[in-house]
Amino acid sequence: MQELITRAKALLESGEVQRVLGWKQGEHIYDPEPAFFDSAEALKDFVYNGFCGANLSKYMIEAAKLEGKTLVFLKPCDSYSFVQLMKEHRVDREKAHIIGVGCKGKLSVNKIDADGILDIQGAGYPDCADTLTVDTLYGQTTVSYKDAMLERCHVCKGKEHMVCDEQIGESADTADSDRFAQVAAIEAMSPEEKFAFFQSELSKCIRCNACRNVCPACSCRKCVFDSTKFDSTQKANTTSFEEKMFHIIRAFHVAGRCTDCGECSRVCPQGIPLHLFNRKFIKDINSLYGEYQAGVDAQAKAPLTSFTQEDAEPSIVAEGGLTHA
Amino acid sequence: MPVNQNNEEFRPVIVAFCCNWCSYAGADLAGSSRLSYPADVKIIRVPCSCRVNPMFILRAFEKGADGVILCGCHPGDCHYSTGNYYARRRMTLLFSMLDFIGVENGRTRVEWVSAAEGVKFSETMNSFVAKIRSLGKNVRLGDLRCKN
């Protein structure tokens, strides 16, 4: 972590960057939050540890509007989002100094089965422990680092940064699950089971919009669900269109653009596995239109803005051609 | 809408989006050829199948539609060259998502109907209405967030 601060100070002091985009300590150890640092002095609040899951790419949209360069720390998976935003002309590569920062898997406090957490040891970077020690109001407990990792780290896309100016820190291989296993498991259910599963999950949604606000692909200046253009803004109305369709449309709008960064599921206060929607689209796109990973190549044609004459017909769905594919 | 309360006869609400150049003309031909299909089908004219936003389809379901069908020019025959190819990908993904969340996948359909295919238009609508009648009233999309 110190290495990051040292480098950030140097870049700020040389005037090469005007500000630093990183994470600062939150109220607890487990809730660091994204922050801009304007001076070397301000960097005293900078943190980087196992809880810095927040993907900073989206903040670079605002940074692009500011004077001068911004130093941003991107984890390997965050860098996909940055490339995707470059593809969509939302961020300015020229105004970004990107430090590709290493990652050994990010943690979720929700996976630490403990109440009254006071402190957690072993979540630092680069030195992290195999086992986290958790001090709580009610005593001490332990949990393995791996078990406390975010779902997305178990299906990590890799240690490589898709874009960066320099790299600091080592990354670890954390992938130990099949990325599409959860989706395939749902696909294998009967329609009734599928419906019951999603009804149960989506019923928890409180429409706080956290998923939308954190998502680097959901970066519209104004969301259709806040716009009068679709007659879809009926916030007070419980039977409204958006209440039921929000997650389907949100997933559709980011289909082919979603890098599967997993931020939606990370921030959902209700713990809805929102990434399943996105990953279902990714799985379908891969099997129907060829492997496509958003955020790898800013020049690649996106699956929903291209086609082939031999594309599958929509009837493939009814024929069951996409299940277990 | 006309859902008979005592369930004697289920009259579904069906929205058919038809592209102006092929399928709407195909529907016109079905009409002038007096090829009947159930009155449950109501057609909305769009310039091209690629004009149909998934939001329109979900909106229809939300407002009480029991089935939504999208008809466009055959692949390769789009008046705008490429519109139906985009529509094909969009609808395939949308339908797959609806299937994924447990909505009966027969409630949505895409058919390519040319201006000369009045017979196909009528047959398509007859078979689609029969399918929706067999599926019954659409409740799942409406109940997606209403755990009982």
Place this chain on the structure above:
Amino acid sequence: MQKIGVFVCHCGSNIAATVDVKKVAKMALKEPGVCHAEDYPYMCSEAGQSRIAAAIAEKGLTGIVVCSCSPRMHEATFRKAAERCGLNPYMVEIANLREHCSWIHKDMEEATEKAVILMRAAVAKVHLNTPLQAGESAVTKRALVIGGGIAGIQTAIDIADAGYKVDIVEKTPSIGGRMSQLDKTFPTLDCSACILTPKMVEAAAHENITIHTYSEVEKVSGFVGNFTVDIRKKARMVDMTKCTGCGVCQEKCPSRKTANEFNRGLNTRSAIYTPFAQAIPNVPVIDTESCIKFKTGKCGVCAAVCQAGAIDYKQQDEIITETYGAIVVATGFDTIKLDKYGEYAYGQSKDVITSLELERIMNAAGPTKGHLERLSDGKAPKEIVFIQCVGSRCSDDRGKPYCSKICCMYTAKHAMLIRDKYPDVNVTVFYIDVRTPGKNFDEFYRRAVEDYGVNYVKGQVGKVAPQPDGSLLVQGVDLLDNKQILKKADMVVLATAIEPNPDARKIATMLTASIDTNNFLTEAHPKLRPVESPTAGVFLSGVCQGPKDIPETVAQAGAAAVKVIGLLAKDKLKTNPCTAQADELLCNGCSTCANVCPYGAITYEVRLVNDHGIREERRVASVNSALCQGCGACTVACPSGAMDLQGFSNRQIIAEVDAICR
């Protein structure tokens, strides 16, 4: 709030017989904003339109809904009527109560209920309509004719005579098409070449006509008035500016084993060839697949004998790009393949031939120099059997469901010509029906029967069996006498169905013109706009639109030319105002819309925008409404809904959805 008038048309009894039009009008008055509703027997009539005008004037209507026939029929009529009263024409919506309701439903209650819903949807939409202004685009005063047969030639000559430039693109080395392969023409029996070649010469010599033979249309972009077309001029390997057409190269060419396409493969030709003697241009091409020089590198006889030094083995295909205001499709036809008709022994016996092959045999320039002889042994046939409807009016997938239209007449012609020239030959025709509607057609057929003694048998042939002695045993039925017929014949002629040129589908796709299941191009209206494609600026000439004979083809060619002339005579065209528009406040500048635009109509610019007091420079989409054709692909690609389509806006379509599902 709009003031909306609803006008319910009876369409005589077409609508009123199954829809309670009075009830539809009454229900309309219950809709919000509707302040006038009436029904009338014929809204499209002068009287009906003046009722609309009166209501607009009296009630100050801001939008109208006409519940009538399909908008494809009368939308333009009612828009014009509105415009005459000072109402913007795009404040008119049509509820299709005829094609989509009264004509397909029998139950009055059910049809009326649906009609009311369709009316409501149109009212809901018109509430959100906004006045639109059509833009203008210039017209390129040049036409392209695809296909150099009689249809294309006639269309080109007629357009050129009106003073406009025309290019003909012909795939084969010469213009002339199928007609150049025919021997005589019905019902006058004049020689086909004698009437065609002067037209070919006229086209070639016309100052306004440019002919690109051995060329194909490669790519088409643009729209009515402004098509841009890439034409591939295939390498002839002969310099057209040097060749004198002396023909020595063809005489000396050592490769002579290639099937002669012009003679339907009944004899062979050299590798360097002109298809026929009167070819225009009279410049040969080298068939590089047959040419020894191209296959082995060793030969070069043609170059050696060419006095003009016109042979150029290094010639390359050339792509020329030209702009046109209008395009005429005249791609013509071919006969169907007979591989699914094994029972007729075509391909097993050389003496079973198609009618088009018989044309070549009868022709003095054909493989037998015009002598009627069996291709198997060169003997003069004594018994000839004609079989009608081979692949036409076919209910299974072996053939075509339609009538090929020309076969009855050309068979009568063949039978008559044979009986006239060879009175000792017996001619029998097996037919399903004899169809001879046309000027002097039935008289012609009766002459074949009554004056020339052609034996017509109503019935189909089940089998043609080649016999060891070289004859053909024809097994058929005589439906009138209800008996089996076994007939020994020396030659059997199959009236083979015609089908559109195999390239028609490819060309229709390039032009975004509609095509039917039989690969005939679709006309804009089967009765009232028979020579126009539904795609503006694309016109149809000849058999590409449907089977027809030469007089009909020439008539249609002229009609297509008139439509083209009418278009080219305009300096400006009104453009469709139903184009996409980007809301700069909602636009993310992500370029997704531009990626799906088939017309390249969307560009991006950095613009100073004022977003509720926040002034900043943003990258935003900008639609060139002259290029935008209004498909709407961008509107769905756009995640924020910044891109919307005028006339079919998100809110309009959602309003229709809501009205239907209400």
